[in-house]
Amino acid sequence: WDILSNGGVVQEMAHIANGRDTGNCVSLLRVNCLQSANSSQSNMLILQESCTDPTASFVIYAPVDIVAMNVVLNGGDPDYVALLPSGFAILPDGTSLHGANIGEAASGGSLLTVAFQILVDSVPTAKLSLGSVATVNNLIACTVERIKASLSCESA
Numbered sequence: 001w002d003i004l005s006n007g008g009v010v011q012e013m014a015h016i017a018n019g020r021d022t023g024n025c026v027s028l029l030r031v032n033c034l035q036s037a038n039s040s041q042s043n044m045l046i047l048q049e050s051c052t053d054p055t056a057s058f059v060i061y062a063p064v065d066i067v068a069m070n071v072v073l074n075g076g077d078p079d080y081v082a083l084l085p086s087g088f089a090i091l092p093d094g095t096s097l098h099g100a101n102i103g104e105a106a107s108g109g110s111l112l113t114v115a116f117q118i119l120v121d122s123v124p125t126a127k128l129s130l131g132s133v134a135t136v137n138n139l140i141a142c143t144v145e146r147i148k149a150s151l152s153c154e155s156a
Helices: 064-073 128-148
Strands: 009-019 025-032 044-053 056-065 084-090 108-116
Touching: 044 064, 056 064, 108 128
Parallel strands: none
Antiparallel strands: 009 025, 025 044, 044 056, 056 084, 084 108
């Protein structure tokens, strides 16, 4: 679902349940890259929270440095872990209630909201370049397509 996985295999290293549904949890994920030459991802984990109920489903995630995460897991101060969370929410569009009789199956659509926090430049006063805007636009489009594909959606 995200460009961070870069087509690699995502392995769940830790799973902390958050409620009765097994999908409601906080997970620590490790991306095993298909391209071993990309050493920057070998030092990265993904901290993810997912939650679903009849009103909405959401996935919030943030890449975290493996060294910083090990410090926290060993009792260190979590304030030093840099987090730039991103994620998406899927909500029913409300059409499933209209025109359906009680007991009938009705299929409505869904609304997808995607949000990213991305460090484009380490200088806070830097102006966005056209290239940065194009990269973020491509990231959003790619992520939406991957979410749709994982949900087996046929149309936008």
